[in-house]
Amino acid sequence: MRRRRAGNGAERAPRRPTALLWLGLVLALGAGLRDGFDDWVDATVLPDTLAEISVEMRDRDGALLRAFPVADGLWRLQPGAVDPAFVDMLLAYEDRRFDRHSGVDLRAMARAVGQALWYGRAVSGGSTLTMQVARLLEDGTTGQVAGKLRQMRVAWALERRLGKARVLELYLTHAPYGGNLEGVRAAAQAWFGKPPARLDPAEAAMLVALPQSPVAHRPDRHPVRARAARDKVLRLAEAAGLLQAEDAARALARPVPGRMLPFPLQAAHLGDALRAAAPDRLRFDLTLDRDLQIRLETLARQVAQEAGDKLSVAILAADHRTGEILGRVGSPGYADMDGRQGYVDMVTALRSPGSTLKPLIYALAFDRGLGHPETVIRDAPATFRGYAPQNFDGTFRGDLRMREALQMSLNVPVVKLTEALGPAHVMAALQRAGADPVLPGGAPGLALALGGVGLRLQDLVQLYAGLARGGAAPALHVEGGAGAPGLALVSEVAAWQVGHILSGLAPPPGAPAHRLAYKTGTSYGYRDAWAVGFDGRHVVGVWVGRADGTPVPGLSGAASAAPVLFAAFGRLGRAPVPLPPPPPSTLILGNADLPEPLRRFGPDRLRAEGPAPRLAFPPDGAIFGEGPLVLKLDGGIAPFTLLANGAPVVTGLRGRVVDLAGPGPGFSTLTVIDATGRSDRVTIRVK
CATH class of the missing domain: 1.10.3810.10 (Biosynthetic peptidoglycan transglycosylase-like)
Known part of the structure; x- marks a missing residue:
């Protein structure tokens, strides 16, 4: 065989790229492309992924409130x-x-x-x-x-x-x-x-x-x-x-939805307040119960619409065992509905509490040994350094037990207790209860007992939570777990005594027959109607009135707020929890069995000498024609107070015979009260 010769006479083998060389080139190119691609992707400027998110208010179970x-x-x-x-x-x-x-x-x-x-x-x-x-x-x-x-x-x-x-x-x-x-x-x-x-x-x-x-x-x-x-x-x-x-x-x-639903707007006033206090937070997990909140807001709207123009309603419900606020309604509607100024949060509005502080004053008096539910106290015209309180109905009842005086919400007895306690002591107790009272000016006076102080609905509910829970309750709160334990307000015995007295009040006409301990109040000038009550677990407060503070003729706690209170308890969605039994150390006795100092309120306890006062004339059951009456008194210690149908007609009387104007046709009750608080009464008829 002949061999080919190169032009220069030398033999050469063929040169071809190997498969490995091609593979290496491909891999190198791929790696370069991959690295370039990775660098290109890594250099990407991303858009902002932290868009603004809606702030949310959620209830105790995570349901959206607002x-x-x-x-x-x-x-x-x-x-x-x-x-x-x-x-x-x-x-x-x-x-x-x-x-x-x-x-x-x-x-x-x-x-x-x-x-x-x-x-x-x-x-x-x-x-x-x-x-x-x-x-x-x-x-x-x-x-x-x-x-x-x-x-x-x-x-x-x-x-x-x-x-x-x-x-x-x-x-x-x-x-x-x-x-x-x-x-x-x-x-x-x-x-x-x-x-x-x-x-x-x-x-x-x-x-x-x-x-x-x-x-x-x-x-x-x-x-x-x-x-x-x-x-x-x-x-x-x-x-x-x-x-x-x-x-x-x-x-x-299934059909498709026919309309877009509005977003929830429950507890709107509370949402505004929380967001204003913490503007950077995106979520608020609250103690409220959304279903209860909806029921209470519906109740407030119904009450306001039935009550008349411009009337507003606020409701606050809490668990007094834990301090958790379960429902909070600041007004019947968030907007200015029918001139009601619904944008005003009446849970936090400063108003006069009327008679709703009386249970606290009685509890303080019981605690200090100034009285007992069966202690006799005198309801008669009285002046306290120029201050002469009158009862809501303008009448007086003479001697009666403190239990009755509180249930009837009489003014003179509670002012007597406030004077004995000292208004500053009552004011300090309010602050211990977790309230934030505001005085119109100067030091607290006796008018404090009848509503002469500024309080909020939340303050009152906090106060009654303390009475409901044996004299001290956790601070009311809308976030977190159990609130900080409250300071001791009154003893467990005094708290139970007041709760037991208030539970003896009859429900409003037509209201559910829940056995609640409750109290009503009406501020001066018919501006605010209140009702606050509790059972063994829950405490609820109701305010009714006008947001601008103008008077509402005929407004009263008993007629306007108490029915709402009982309706609110009916919307809690569970049976009322019974009130607790009396503490073991409670003194449960009638007046005659009490220790001598507790039988009659101290300042009323003058030395009774001789026979009790008696209306010698007219005799009980006498019938007269129209015209003046002559009253004759026997016994008793002057000065005397004469009442006709509970209203004082003569005060400071020292004589034993007095001429009175005729009381008018029909039956009338005439009462005489002597300086020691002893009394006598007769009923006559004028034809």
Whole structure:
């Protein structure tokens, strides 16, 4: 065999690139492209992912009480818990390979481009859920090439930096659902009145379809198109095995929502106050019970509408064992409804408490040994350094037990007790109870006992919570667990004695027969009507009046506020809890068995000498014609007070015979009270 010779006479072997060389070149090129791609993605400037979120107020179980729209007027809530079935349906419809791609699904994009070229129109979309998030965050376009490339770059960067879970959360927060709704939670609330964790298949499918075209698919404006879009999602979910055939059929038969529901606006005044106090917080978890709050707000609206023009109502309900506020109604309506000035929060408005402080004064007196429920005290005209209190009805009852004086809400006896205690002592007790009393000016005086101090409804409920809970109660609160224990207000015995007395009051006419310990009050000039009461667990306070403080003729605690109090207890949703039994050390005796110093109130205890006073003339049961009457007295110690039907007609009498003007036709009761408080009475008839 002959060998070929090179031109220069030498033999040469052929030179070819080896497979390894080609592989190395390809790998190097790929690594360079990969590094360049990674550098390009890593250099992406991401849009802001921390958009403004609506501030939320939630109840004790996490239910939404109120949300505040963000600055641009949108409702954008944190998604919170979302039904996994909704997420499965969403991914099946929007991005089946969400868990497998890195932000851009090149396979789906190639398919979409191929279909568009073949059919001459867009048949399917190639955007992933992550690309949609990129568009939502940047508010970018979808059709232009530059916009699509930007979305792809941002999508890769989002997944690389944030991860799948955060990308999904961003979609659930920012997806548009029609109108001013963004995010699945705002949508579930507005379209279905529920959180996204409780969506049924029909509702979930509607919320999957809406973001595809939030204007054209709005069910309240385009129900036919909305239903078609929803049904498409349902059929796909059935085909993907996410729904059983019978469940899909039921969902397909459901109508779409016909209107957008308003967002909850419960405890609006409280929400305003909390947000003003902590403007940077996004969520407030409160002790309120949403269902109870709705019932109490409905009650307040009904009462205000029936009561007349401009009247407002406030209600506060709490658990006095824990101090948790369960319901809080500042007015019948948040707006200026019918001139009621509903924007004024009457739970915190400073008003005169009327007679509602009397139980505290009696409890303090019992604690100090000044009296006992069976101690006799005199209700007769009296002057205290120029101050001459009158009873609400203008009449006096003479001698009676302290129990009766409190139940009848008599003024003179409680002023006597306040004088004996010292007004400053009463004021200090109010502050110990957790109240924040405000005096009109100067040092506290005897008028404090009859409402001469500024208090808020929350102050009164806090005070009665202390009486209900054995003399000390946790501070009322709307956040957190049990409140700080209250300071000792009165002894457990004194608190029980007052509660037992107040539980003996009959319910208002037509009210449920709950056995509550309660007290009413009416401020001077018929400006404020109050009722505060408690059972073995709950304490409720009610205020009725006008927010501007103008008088309301005929307004009273007994007629206007007490029925609301009993109705509020009826709306607690549970049977009243019985009041506790008396503490072991309670002295339960009649007046005759009490120790001598407790039989009669000390300042009334003058030395009784000789026989008790007696109306010698006229005799009991006498009948007279119209004209003046002559009264003759026997026994007793001057000076005397004469009453006609409970109203004083003569005071400071030292003689034994007196002429009186005739009391008028009908039956009348004439009473004489001597200086020691002993009394006598007769009933006559004038024809």
